[in-house]
Amino acid sequence: ETGVTQTPRHLVMGMTNKKSLKCEQHLGHNAMYWYKQSAKKPLELMFVYNFKEQTENNSVPSRFSPECPNSSHLFLHLHTLQPEDSALYLCASSQGAGDSYEQYFGPGTRLTVT
Amino acid sequence: GENVEQHPSTLSVQEGDSAVIKCTYSDSASNYFPWYKQELGKGPQLIIDIRSNVGEKKDQRIAVTLNKTAKHFSLHITETQPEDSAVYFCAADYSSASKIIFGSGTRLSIRP
Numbered sequence: 201e202t203g204v205t206q207t208p209r210h211l212v213m214g215m216t217n218k219k220s221l222k223c224e225q226h227l228g229h230n231a232m233y234w235y236k237q238s239a240k241k242p243l244e245l246m247f248v249y250n251f252k253e254q255t256e257n258n259s260v261p262s263r264f265s266p267e268c269p270n271s272s273h274l275f276l277h278l279h280t281l282q283p284e285d286s287a288l289y290l291c292a293s294s295q296g297a298g299d300s301y302e303q304y305f306g307p308g309t310r311l312t313v314t
Numbered sequence: 315g316e317n318v319e320q321h322p323s324t325l326s327v328q329e330g331d332s333a334v335i336k337c338t339y340s341d342s343a344s345n346y347f348p349w350y351k352q353e354l355g356k357g358p359q360l361i362i363d364i365r366s367n368v369g370e371k372k373d374q375r376i377a378v379t380l381n382k383t384a385k386h387f388s389l390h391i392t393e394t395q396p397e398d399s400a401v402y403f404c405a406a407d408y409s410s411a412s413k414i415i416f417g418s419g420t421r422l423s424i425r426p
Contacts, residue, residue: 201418202357202359202378204357205412228380240401240418240419241418242318242415242416242417242418242419243358243403243416245413248413255412256413257413286392290357292357297412298412299346299407299409299412299414300345300346300365300407302348302360302363303360303414304359305350305356305357305358305359307355307356307357308356308357
């Protein structure tokens with residue numbers, strides 16, 4: 201295991217629901233990330249947190265709302281999603297938030313929006 | 315902005331043969347080039363990386379080459395085995411934004 205856990209592993213939600221994805225890292229890292237992985241597309245960086253502070257928001261729609269209460273936990277709050285938001289959502293962590301740190305990924309949450 | 319292109323999107327090789335995956339990048343300031351392997355049901359995992367001060371790096375059956383002039387880098391897997399079947403992603407750092415940009419992935423299948 202990579203030391204990064206994500207729950208739930210699978211989620212089906214309607215467009216009017218509100219749900220949250222949870223990520224926890226047990227590596228003592230300072231940076232955490234949310235990525236979206238869609239079929240046949242590159243991994244899309246959504247958000248970056250470094251020492252609990254958001255340092256990157258990659259033009260993500262406001263229906264995705266991240267929360268980082270401490271360096272070990274990261275949440276992604278979801279509301280009024282669209283079917284095109286169905287994807288695998290990956291959380292990652294790294295020692296620092298620079299561009300040359302190895303990122304450790306969790307197994308992802310497979311999200312289906314109906 | 316930075317763009318990383320990866321080819322091929324799918325690759326099937328006979329067990330024991332070699333596999334090569336190629337990537338190009340656009341940011342001439344990029345200095346860090348990791349490769350990640352994603353197995354079914356798992357997140358990507360770093361398998362090897364190379365920095366711009368070297369042209370080649372090898373780790374057992376895996377090697378990466380970098381041509382900074384041409385802005386190309388490649389992953390070479392020799393003596394392929396069934397457990398090499400996975401999706402492989404190249405990436406390059408986008409130094410002006412302190413993040414890495416991933417390629418679109420290559421699904422590698424090893425035929426028995």
